[in-house]
Amino acid sequence: MKIGLFSFGGGYAMIPLIQKEIESHGWLSASEFVDIIAIAEMTPGPIAVNSATFVGYRAAGILGGLVATTGVAIPSLVLILIVSKFFFKFQHYPANKMMFYGIRPVIVGLIFTAAVFVAQTAFFKQEAGYSNILSNPLSVIDIKSIFIFGLSLIGLVKFKINPILIIILSGILGLILKIL
Amino acid sequence: MKSQLKLLIEIFITFFKIGSFTFGGGYAMIPLIEKEVVENKKWVTPEEVVDVFAVAQSMPGAIAINSSTFIGYKISGKKGAIVATLGVILPSFLIITLIAIFFSKFQNAPAVEAVFSGIRPAIVGLISFAAVKVSKTSIVDRTGLILAILSILLVVIFDIQPIFIILGGAAIGLAIYHLSPKSTSKILSNGGNKN
Numbered sequence: 001m002k003i004g005l006f007s008f009g010g011g012y013a014m015i016p017l018i019q020k021e022i023e024s025h026g027w028l029s030a031s032e033f034v035d036i037i038a039i040a041e042m043t044p045g046p047i048a049v050n051s052a053t054f055v056g057y058r059a060a061g062i063l064g065g066l067v068a069t070t071g072v073a074i075p076s077l078v079l080i081l082i083v084s085k086f087f088f089k090f091q092h093y094p095a096n097k098m099m100f101y102g103i104r105p106v107i108v109g110l111i112f113t114a115a116v117f118v119a120q121t122a123f124f125k126q127e128a129g130y131s132n133i134l135s136n137p138l139s140v141i142d143i144k145s146i147f148i149f150g151l152s153l154i155g156l157v158k159f160k161i162n163p164i165l166i167i168i169l170s171g172i173l174g175l176i177l178k179i180l
Numbered sequence: 181m182k183s184q185l186k187l188l189i190e191i192f193i194t195f196f197k198i199g200s201f202t203f204g205g206g207y208a209m210i211p212l213i214e215k216e217v218v219e220n221k222k223w224v225t226p227e228e229v230v231d232v233f234a235v236a237q238s239m240p241g242a243i244a245i246n247s248s249t250f251i252g253y254k255i256s257g258k259k260g261a262i263v264a265t266l267g268v269i270l271p272s273f274l275i276i277t278l279i280a281i282f283f284s285k286f287q288n289a290p291a292v293e294a295v296f297s298g299i300r301p302a303i304v305g306l307i308s309f310a311a312v313k314v315s316k317t318s319i320v321d322r323t324g325l326i327l328a329i330l331s332i333l334l335v336v337i338f339d340i341q342p343i344f345i346i347l348g349g350a351a352i353g354l355a356i357y358h359l360s361p362k363s364t365s366k367i368l369s370n371g372g373n374k375n
Contacts, residue, residue: 039279042296045199045272046206046244053276062277069273076241077265080249081258083235088254094368095357101367102327102353103234104227104318106345108311109331110237114207115307116336122300145301152305163211163306164201167299174298175291 048072122149144177187256188263194221195248195267202268203299206236206243211306213247214313223255227317238346244268320370327352 036058040050049069056068090096123145148170155161155169198212210233217223224232232254236246245265252264319325327349334340357364 039276042203042292043272043275043279044201044203045275046202046209046242046268048242049245049269049272050276053273054280057277057280065273065277065280069269072242073245073265073269076239076245077249077261079239079241080235080246081253081261083239084250084253084261087231087235087250094364095354097368098353098357098364099350100231100234100353101324102349102351102356103346104230104349105315105324105327106331106349107230107234107237108315108318109328110335110342110345111207111210111233111307111311111314112328112332113335113342115304115311116332118208118300118307119304122304142297145297148298149301149305152302153309156305156309163215164197166302166306167201167203170298170302171295172298174296175294177298178290178294 144174148173148177184256184259188259190221191252191255191260192263192267195252195264196271198248199244199268200271202244203303206247207233207307208303209244209247210314211310213251214310217251224251225317226314228254230314230318234346237342321367323356 036051036054037047039054040047043050049072052068052072053065057065060067123142124140125142151173152166152170155166156163161169194216198209198216201212202209210229213229214226218226218229232247232250233243235250236243239246245268248264248268249261253261255264315328319328331345331349334345335342356367
């Protein structure tokens with residue numbers, strides 16, 4: 001609960017907090033913790049919820065998982081309920097409108113930034129490092145990923161395929177490309 | 181009463197679906213919200229989605245939970261908020277509990293890594309496409325375009341925390357409001373960036 005309350009800015013902001021709290025309680029070892037983050041990233045759902053559930057389970061079984069998940073969600077729920085009440089009340093004030101005139105474009109920027117950060121792990125071969133990027137780009141850039149990225153864009157723009165279907169298909173494609 | 185129950189069930193199912201397919205953190209949710217909540221159900225408008233993420237990112241807590249709660253509240257008040265939050269959390273809880281019980285070496289399985297190597301680049305495509313879509317209603321003039329580009333540069337190159345970027349955007353909007361009534365009335369008469 002304490003973790004849910006103090007993590008501004010999404011799942012990754014939570015990781016250091018979770019780590020500190022867990023260490024002070026002795027619930028998990030450092031390497032177990034790294035495993036949990038990896039699993040939280042690889043399973044669907046908010047990373048913060050995933051890792052909280054996992055830590056809770058390891059510390060105290062299914063009930064622990066349940067308590068940890070609830071704990072991480074409740075501060076959000078309460079705070080957002082309060083905020084949304086005011087938000088919709090003041091939505092039409094000119095000052096407020098002007099504030100969002102400034103905020104909306106930066107949010108678009110932040111969404112693009114999220115794409116850039118995912119691209120960094122998706123398009124580059126981690127083990128190769130970035131030093132050869134100019135002399136030998138093919139050794140660093142993962143061609144298969146660029147191919148899947150291109151396909152997903154074509155699917156979205158031209159054929160208007162549902163994003164959920166795109167995620168499923170790209171997962172299958174990843175598996176097929178690996179076997180080939 | 182009956183129709184409200186139906187709506188709540190619909191909200192729950194929609195967010196359960198979103199929770200089941202959000203890979204890699206809060207922003208990866210945006211393409212799904214855009215499709216399911218904006219386009220299919222028409223519960224919120226494209227520009228409201230951007231506002232939702234502004235608030236979700238500025239408040240403590242996971243962005244995915246914050247935005248689900250917020251959208252749920254917008255659709256159907258407190259009950260909607262609770263149902264949407266439960267919906268988005270439940271898939272995580274179930275999947276993680278199963279993994280924790282059965283496969284503790286889950287992430288080392290080559291098949292899982294292969295599936296993921298396919299999903300990750302597709303997520304890049306999905307998020308960028310969603311960003312382009314919301315930019316159409318959120319960036320209405322040159323000022324907006326400059327702000328968007330500036331925010332990308334500040335985060336990617338200078339590693340500035342998103343919360344400061346949002347505060348900066350708010351400050352610029354308010355500064356225009358206080359310093360230049362002329363451009364304010366021009367912006368607002370064009371519908372701001374819509375509302």
